[in-house]
Amino acid sequence: MSDLGDWTSFGRIDADGTVYVKTSSGERAVGSWQAGSTEEGLAHFARKYADLVVEVDLIAARLNSESADVEQAASQLRKLREGLDTAAVVGDVEGLATRLDGLSKHAEEKLGEFKAAKESERAEAVAAKEALVAEAEDLASRDSHWKASGQRFSEMIEEWKAIHGVDRKTDQKLWRRFSAARDTFTRHRGAYFSQLDAERKVIGQKKEELIAKAEELSTSQDWGPTADALKGLMAEWKDAGRLAPDAEQKAWKRFRAAQDVFFNARSEVFSARDAELEANQAAKEELLKQAEALDIEADPKAAQNAFRDLQAGWHDIGAVPRKNQAKLQRRLRTVEDKLRDALDTAWRKVPVEENPLLLQMRQQVAEAEEKLARAKADGNAGRIKKAESDLASKKQFLQLAEGTK
Known part of the structure; x- marks a missing residue:
């Protein structure tokens, strides 16, 4: 135009x-x-x-x-x-x-x-924030995993800020629910840790007492009862509960150090004792070799005398390790039984007229006859009666020994 x-x-x-x-x-x-x-x-x-x-x-x-x-x-x-x-x-x-x-x-x-x-974006944004609210309310209803849940709340706040498109009224309503859940979680977490601090204070006092008892027992040389007492303290330690990780580790080191002082000292003593017992065992085994080498059949009497000397040495040596004590004792008893059997056999082979026991019993009968004769000569009825009774008893034993009636 x-x-x-x-x-x-x-x-x-x-x-x-x-x-x-x-x-x-x-x-x-x-x-x-x-x-x-x-x-x-x-x-x-x-x-x-x-x-x-x-x-x-x-x-x-x-x-x-x-x-x-x-x-x-x-x-x-x-x-x-x-x-x-x-x-x-x-x-x-x-x-x-x-x-x-x-x-x-x-x-x-x-x-x-x-x-x-x-509207679709708004619906997605609302759904995303509703999901965060639901998760927050779920976390607030739990009474555990405080660290992880606290970290998750921090992450959810950042996620919340990144979500756009929700109308102001809906956003405020959802935020009030989210904030209330976070406040509930924070309150529960604070109450939990306040209670935990109180409990740990009691646990700390109990463990200080156990440490003091362990340190007191650490220098004891009453090995058996003290070891049992320390084991009892260990059971009490486990039952007492746990402190915060750092405090628990420090307390445990002190408690364990006191136990180590005792058990290390006991180990040194027991090691020395074990060495002594092993030396005693070696000595007794040497005596057993000598006892088992005795020629019992050839000369039981000489073997008996030698065995008595070995027995004296055996008792002078002292204790051996408990696990080997019975075995060594059985070997010694075996030699002793062989010696007894050999002596019994040798005793039976001695002629009656040469048997020392029979000779002794005959001598006793003769002495009883002389006592009776003196009693009769004195005319003392009491002494006569006692002398007759003694003579009859000794004759009876003599007859049994001789195999006569």
Whole structure:
């Protein structure tokens, strides 16, 4: 529309200066022009129309961009369309109206898509925050894993901040629930650790007492009872509970050190004792070799005398390891039994007239007869009766020994 004909096809100015825009339904007065020629007046109102076209072009361009504010564009198009029927312009108003209607329809479609996308994003964001709230409420209902749960709450707060698209009212409502769950967790954790501190204080006192008892017993040389007592303290230590890791480790080192003092000392003593017992065993084994080498059958009496000497040495040597004591004793008893059997056999082989025991018993009978004779000579009835009884008893034993009646 660069010449007058173009402008006159869309508007005119009458003699009194009234400016009209032409439409298919007739003319509409859009203003008044008194400042110059008719051409200049039409050009002035045509420029206003051109400005509207430029504004519509800009909105159309923004509407087709990826970052368009569709809601704002739709609003601007509605305002332009509503104002077009009264706009003080000269131009293809109806063509522009048609274009505005088309753009408005396109904007409404895009706005619907935009709102649907926004609603979907909002729903996802709400769901994400609801999931965080549910997790927070679940963590708040537990009474364990304080460190891990505390770390998780910190992570969830950062996740919460990264979630966008939730309306303010819903966001505030969900945040109140999340915050309440976090406060509940913090309160429960504080109560737990307060109670734990109180319990650990009692445990600490108990373990200090056990350490003191262990240190007191550490220098004892009453090995058996003290070892049992320390084992009892160990059982009490396990039953007492645990301190914080660092404190528990320090207390345990002190308690264990006291026990080590005692058990190391006992080990040294027992090692020395074991060495002595092993030396005693070696000595007794040497005596056993000598005893087992005795020629018992050839000369039981000589073997008996030698065995007695070995027995004296055996008792002088002292104790041996408990596990070998019975075995060594059995070997010694075997030699003793062989010696006894050999002596019994040798005893039976001695002639009766040479048997020392029979000779002794005959001597005793003769002495009893002499006592009876003296009692009769004295005429003492009491002594006679006792002497007769003694003589009868000794004769009876003599007869049994001789195998006679």
